[in-house]
Amino acid sequence: MAQPLPILSLFAALGLGACVLGTTPEPVPTGAEDFADFCAGCHGLSGKGAGELAGTLARRPADLTLLARRNGGTFPTTQVMAKIWGYTGGKGSDVMPNFGPLLDSELVPYDGGDGIMTPTPVRLVQIAEHLKSIQIR
Template sequence: MKSAAVLGLLLPLAACVAQPDIPSARADFTALCAGCHGDGGRGDGDMADTLDQKPADLTTLAARNKGAFPGTRVMAQIWGYAKPGGRVMPEFAVLLDSEVVPYDGGDGILTPTPIRLVQLEQYLRTLQR
């Protein structure tokens, strides 16, 4: 009986290992975001001065939201389904072409979301000061 229980725990782990490699969130951030937002996410990337609108300082997202990271709003921005007037941030189709996982941005609603977007949102949480 114990063997079956251990096997039941190991099978999901084996499925994770067998999945194809996907870039880390840091790699995606560097490739797709740092040019405008900078390596540290402060809005000081190499291209920032060429834009009409200064890129957001991503390190203050939680501070600007009374200390709570605004996961749902961030996901809306990086996924591209929230397009307020004057949005200059591009859509990142390459991030959409990945496995879909349940994601809760803090509103209690699980939404099927491409894993690379979830990883990027989680990485942005680590940049908060």
């Protein structure tokens, strides 16, 4: 009669494995969704700098639809991602908050325009790609 315990343990382990395998990871928000959640309050959904909070800030938020035009027609991907993540600007001297901790996610290889594939948080890549898509040519 000592055999039922190992068999019961096997079924319990299989059941637990099925529960773990059956779980799906939380979906990653799109770049447009993250932009709406984190950026549109200041920059507006259109990215033109006319969000609900724009009038309350010491400086008007940048018109994000003109980034490529202001950079000779090339979208400055690496600089934009650095700004969003919080790598640029001195502490306290910039109105733009640091979004790095909010966008921490799975790393994907991404070329920000310098020819180097760099492990980059997928949510940061998606926001940069969203911003590229709203550029006025």
